Amino acid sequence: MSGFCTECGKPIDVVRNCPQPRCPKLSRALVSAETSSNLIRLPKARTARRLLGSGVEYFTYELILIFLNIVSPFTGGVLGFFATPFILLMVGIRDVKSGAFSIAKRVGGMRVVDYRTGQPISDLQALKRNSYYLVLIVLMVVPFTKSIPTAIFTLLMMIDIMMIIASPEGRRIGDLIAGTQVVQEKRR
8 A cells, every 4th residue: 555644744555664764643634545435644844934935036036136237338238238147047946856956945855746646747737837027027027027927926926925824734835736736845
């Protein structure tokens, strides 16, 4: 019988124990993926850590952009030209490998998993999870339209924060689009 630990979300291939060291759950924590028609109930990532991590990540991106804008005139505008592609790259790959490149996931000790199986997400799911932010970042560089995508970006960020707080699973819009969930990673 195989399934997933309800405490830490790790796959369980043995009947008795979760493979995660120090996970307090025994066989009663085993949720069978094959026999259950219900979704696996994964542990929600701690809201405070998730919001703190996201704040640190956003602040880091802003500092990088400020630095690029300050230094750009001294480089003939070359660094400023790379600011948008850099942010697109950072936002685009941050959830690849279950959030391995995300500052927020590292700071908060979290990972992104498939909502239905508890398994690490695919690269396509990672891209889908942040797709609406990527589109808005691209639209921000279109001349004469910067204020509209910026306002939508801000609105979506506020909605995402409210969803993370209010949702029992802590899922935001991107999680609903990609079928993912952020869970707390157990520290060893």
